[in-house]
Amino acid sequence: MMQESGTETKSNGSAIQNGSSGGNHLLECGSLREGRSNGEAPAVDVGAADLAHVQQQQALQVARQLLLQQQQQQQVSGLKSPKRNDKQPALQVPVSVAMMTPQVITPQQMQQILQQQVLSPQQLQVLLQQQQALMLQQQQLQEFYKKQQEQLQLQLLQQQHAGKQPKEQQQVATQQLAFQQQLLQMQQLQQQHLLSLQRQGLLTIQPGQPALPLQPLAQGMIPAELQQLWKEVTSAHTAEETTGNNHSSLDLTTTCVSSSAPSKTSLIMNPHASTNGQLSVHTPKRESLSHEEHSHSHPLYGHGVCKWPGCEAVCEDFQSFLKHLNSEHALDDRSTAQCRVQMQVVQQLELQLAKDKERLQAMMTHLHVKSTEPKAAPQPLNLVSSVTLSKSASEASPQSLPHTPTTPTAPITPVTQGPSVITTTSMHTVGPIRRRYSDKYNVPISSADIAQNQEFYKNAEVRPPFTYASLIRQAILESPEKQLTLNEIYNWFTRMFAYFRRNAATWKGAIRTNLSLHKCFIRVEDEFGSFWTVDDEEFKRGRHIQRGRPRKYCPDENFDELVA
DNA sequence: GGTTCCGTAAACACGC
DNA sequence: AGCGTGTTTACGGAAC
Numbered sequence: 001m002m003q004e005s006g007t008e009t010k011s012n013g014s015a016i017q018n019g020s021s022g023g024n025h026l027l028e029c030g031s032l033r034e035g036r037s038n039g040e041a042p043a044v045d046v047g048a049a050d051l052a053h054v055q056q057q058q059a060l061q062v063a064r065q066l067l068l069q070q071q072q073q074q075q076v077s078g079l080k081s082p083k084r085n086d087k088q089p090a091l092q093v094p095v096s097v098a099m100m101t102p103q104v105i106t107p108q109q110m111q112q113i114l115q116q117q118v119l120s121p122q123q124l125q126v127l128l129q130q131q132q133a134l135m136l137q138q139q140q141l142q143e144f145y146k147k148q149q150e151q152l153q154l155q156l157l158q159q160q161h162a163g164k165q166p167k168e169q170q171q172v173a174t175q176q177l178a179f180q181q182q183l184l185q186m187q188q189l190q191q192q193h194l195l196s197l198q199r200q201g202l203l204t205i206q207p208g209q210p211a212l213p214l215q216p217l218a219q220g221m222i223p224a225e226l227q228q229l230w231k232e233v234t235s236a237h238t239a240e241e242t243t244g245n246n247h248s249s250l251d252l253t254t255t256c257v258s259s260s261a262p263s264k265t266s267l268i269m270n271p272h273a274s275t276n277g278q279l280s281v282h283t284p285k286r287e288s289l290s291h292e293e294h295s296h297s298h299p300l301y302g303h304g305v306c307k308w309p310g311c312e313a314v315c316e317d318f319q320s321f322l323k324h325l326n327s328e329h330a331l332d333d334r335s336t337a338q339c340r341v342q343m344q345v346v347q348q349l350e351l352q353l354a355k356d357k358e359r360l361q362a363m364m365t366h367l368h369v370k371s372t373e374p375k376a377a378p379q380p381l382n383l384v385s386s387v388t389l390s391k392s393a394s395e396a397s398p399q400s401l402p403h404t405p406t407t408p409t410a411p412i413t414p415v416t417q418g419p420s421v422i423t424t425t426s427m428h429t430v431g432p433i434r435r436r437y438s439d440k441y442n443v444p445i446s447s448a449d450i451a452q453n454q455e456f457y458k459n460a461e462v463r464p465p466f467t468y469a470s471l472i473r474q475a476i477l478e479s480p481e482k483q484l485t486l487n488e489i490y491n492w493f494t495r496m497f498a499y500f501r502r503n504a505a506t507w508k509g510a511i512r513t514n515l516s517l518h519k520c521f522i523r524v525e526d527e528f529g530s531f532w533t534v535d536d537e538e539f540k541r542g543r544h545i546q547r548g549r550p551r552k553y554c555p556d557e558n559f560d561e562l563v564a
Numbered sequence: 565g566g567t568t569c570c571g572t573a574a575a576c577a578c579g580c
Numbered sequence: 581a582g583c584g585t586g587t588t589t590a591c592g593g594a595a596c
Binding site for chain 2: 467468469505506507509510513514
């Protein structure tokens, strides 16, 4: 029990640590670092949200300036054709993709949303107002961007026909890219703000609200042609990257923008971040939308059926599926509710998975000593190093080589070992357990083996995965005099294992049988009675049970041997 | 399918 | 006679 609980504590600790780290990640990304437990942090939260608000306004201003500059440049440049006009769409499409990339909630965010705490109505109101302001900004930016895109498109068309100097065009492109970066930064800030809102319970408390922040973003879903364009563009940019222009793709994986250092934008230009024409934004929504490449792996489409939870509408091809998806599963209250339900399902599954992972980790940790220690046959197995078993433990060696001649170093895997240790209830019902691993794998048990699970076996009625012979040997070797009477052996069993507090007649008889059958157990008589010792060399020798050839009981001989 | 290991039950003996 | 201890045998399940 101690082992198990200890492991659980450790696992829980790591889990908590992981969770907190994830939370810290979000906290670092977002502007809100709230201490929600006291339930009275609206001022702090609002202040942090305001900070994000200011940052977004700054970004918006920068974007506007860039846009103005670009417009001026366009006016100056007039109709000039570029040498490499094929590059122009490249600078539009990626940002278009990024601009319209829907917000996708990661599983971590799901958990946080689901585990959120309730805010006060005042908090909600403030946050909602902020959110609405942000959405207005977002729409404003989108309008700017659309206009800019239209102008650029027009310009490009004109340039393609008239021919232009590439220098100015590159400047335009650079300006546009910078502008797009600002847009992305804006979007990321908004996303962080959304996450903050979600974490504060806004989305759950106000079921209608998620549609508010998500709506404009989801409306800008990536058209297929944009994907195709982006694909072509990135492939064209790959060649250009060697010239030092690394503005070809936007690495959105690091969308965390520090509130304290907004200049350290996360818009890291990473020319290698994209593969196969895909932005390195690992959002399920994006992947689902890039159906040109993944039309057969859409998570919501399979076997001609829409896999939206509860839908199962038949879609003959992927295009019809997309139509169906956009029409029947648009972003509305119903879809949002279904998504929330699915989030809960995922959360439950993740929790279950986390528990099972913890369990597996505990099993692995528990078995780590024996499974990872070198067990080369010629090497003494010094995994015990027990204080009370200096001799026997340090000299532990294969004890039944004929049984496992080819696997002297076979590790004890959880597969073979786990059930007998973990399944407390099943252990009691499956009946006698044969092949205790201590014998099977030629590893005598030790005080360390038992000590690791001492509390567990003391309290849980779990049959220890050791043979009677191993346990008897252990009991004897643990004693100060390396000798025990039969009754003391009984007491050791009952003291160390809850399992042996029942059915005494059975296991006591087994002990007596084993003491008699095993050559390694030597009965010694003195003036006070008789006691049992263990010949550990004999124990480690291999077959220590003589069945086919019953040994002749000869206490005098044994005594002489012991004395000698 | 045979062998081996192991647990279990039982019979038996011996001494107190 | 009853009990504890010790020995031996038989049987069956599981693993090899």
